[in-house]
Structures are given as structure tokens and as C-alpha cells.
Amino acid sequence: MKVILTQEVSGLGTPGDIIEVKDGYGRNYLLPQGFAIAWSKGAEKQVTVIKRARDAREIRDxxxxxxxxxxxxxxxxxxxxxxxxxxxxxxxxxxxxxxxxxxxxxxxxxxxxxxxxxxxxxxxxxxxxxxxxxxxxxxxxxxxxxxxx
CATH class of the missing domain: 3.10.430.100 (Ribosomal protein L9, C-terminal domain)
Incomplete structure (x- = not known):
């Protein structure tokens, strides 16, 4: 299952990352907790908005x-x-x-x-x-x- 992370998940990635996870993990944990959204072409366009917001509050270097x-x-x-x-x-x-x-x-x-x-x-x-x-x-x-x- 392909998902787009909306929050940082330890061991998986940061907001805006598109990752592949097992179906049960995505369906039963990541999506209901609000840590990720299901991947689609429209949702992929939201990745730039998520990354821009992350860069604003991210420690620079x-x-x-x-x-x-x-x-x-x-x-x-x-x-x-x-x-x-x-x-x-x-x-x-x-x-x-x-x-x-x-x-x-x-x-x-x-x-x-x-x-x-x-x-x-x-x-x-x-x-x-x-x-x-x-x-x-x-x-x-x-x-x-x-x-x-």
C-alpha cells in the first residue's frame, strides 16, 4: 500500500514522504491515527504543500x-x-x-x-x-x- 506521511513517524520518514507499507499497517494504524493519507495523484500534489510547511518549522541544517x-x-x-x-x-x-x-x-x-x-x-x-x-x-x-x- 502506498501512503503519504502527514506527520513524522519514527523509522518510516518525515511529512511529505511517499512510502510503501504493508496493507494492514497502513489501513489499521497509519491512516486512522492521521499519520498518513492514502496515495493518489491528487494527494501527491498536496505533498508540496506539506513539505513547504515542514521546511518552515524545520531546523535548517x-x-x-x-x-x-x-x-x-x-x-x-x-x-x-x-x-x-x-x-x-x-x-x-x-x-x-x-x-x-x-x-x-x-x-x-x-x-x-x-x-x-x-x-x-x-x-x-x-x-x-x-x-x-x-x-x-x-x-x-x-x-x-x-x-x-
């Missing part, structure tokens, strides 16, 4: 990715959340909340889909977050979750 990495790794990111007596959060910290905290700490604007959390953040303390900035560059930084007052 390897040098720019390394600059953003250096900026992120020197950043102190802190989030406050409600927690119980044992330090366990009521709910969990989402990637969107991490992106907002990075921006509030003076960091660059990130795409939440590029964040790689090591499981859900459900406890107080320091947690390591990875960000795929470029295919060759991954930044790591710590997010400190503190109890809100």
Missing part, C-alpha cells in the same frame, strides 16, 4: 541543530505539578507541557512530536528528556518537576 542542542543542554527547565504525599503526581506531565516549560525558561520553540520521554513523567524530581533535532543530532536535558503550591 546540522549547524543550526548543534546550536539549538547547546542552548537546550545549558537550560534549567522546571515544571510545577500537583502531587500527593509520596511524591506521586495527580496525572502526568505531557510533552506539550515540557515544550511550554522550555519556552518559559528561555529556550527555543520545539515541536512536541520530536520529544522522547522515557515513559510518562508521574513523579516529582529530575527526569531526562531527549529531543530529536535533526537525524544526526539528539539533545538531552533535565526537567525538574516540583510540587505546586
Amino acid at each position: 546540522l549547524g543550526h541543530a548543534n546550536e539549538v542542542k547547546a542552548q537546550l543542554e545549558g537550560l534549567k527547565v522546571s515544571l510545577s505539578a500537583r502531587a500527593g504525599d509520596g511524591g506521586r503526581l495527580f496525572g502526568s506531565i505531557t510533552p506539550a507541557e515540557v515544550v511550554d516549560a522550555v519556552k518559559a525558561a528561555g529556550g527555543p520553540a520545539l515541536d512536541r512530536r520530536r520529544l522522547e520521554l522515557s515513559g510518562h513523567i508521574k513523579a516529582l524530581g529530575a527526569h531526562q528528556v531527549r529531543v530529536r533535532l535533526h537525524p544526526d543530532v539528539t539533545a538531552k536535558f533535565d526537567v525538574n518537576v516540583v510540587r505546586s503550591k
Whole structure:
């Protein structure tokens, strides 16, 4: 089955890529989740629009990715959340909340889909977050979750 990716899918490609996948994977996962659209001649024309939008928010090159990495790794990111007596959060910290905290700490604007959390953040303390900035560059930084007052 031929599909056009609308979002970045780890191991498959980036938005606008036309790829061939197994029928069940495309029909049961990629299409219902909105990660891809079925390929057609008309849909292929939309690829240029998707790629143009991706280029606008994409990190320009390897040098720019390394600059953003250096900026992120020197950043102190802190989030406050409600927690119980044992330090366990009521709910969990989402990637969107991490992106907002990075921006509030003076960091660059990130795409939440590029964040790689090591499981859900459900406890107080320091947690390591990875960000795929470029295919060759991954930044790591710590997010400190503190109890809100």
C-alpha cells in the first residue's frame, strides 16, 4: 500500500514522504491515527504543500541543530505539578507541557512530536528528556518537576 506521511513517524520518514507499507499497517494504524493519507495523484500534489510547511518549522541544517542542542543542554527547565504525599503526581506531565516549560525558561520553540520521554513523567524530581533535532543530532536535558503550591 502506498501512503503519504502527514506527520513524522519514527523509522518510516518525515511529512511529505511517499512510502510503501504493508496493507494492514497502513489501513489499521497509519491512516486512522492521521499519520498518513492514502496515495493518489491528487494527494501527491498536496505533498508540496506539506513539505513547504515542514521546511518552515524545520531546523535548517546540522549547524543550526548543534546550536539549538547547546542552548537546550545549558537550560534549567522546571515544571510545577500537583502531587500527593509520596511524591506521586495527580496525572502526568505531557510533552506539550515540557515544550511550554522550555519556552518559559528561555529556550527555543520545539515541536512536541520530536520529544522522547522515557515513559510518562508521574513523579516529582529530575527526569531526562531527549529531543530529536535533526537525524544526526539528539539533545538531552533535565526537567525538574516540583510540587505546586
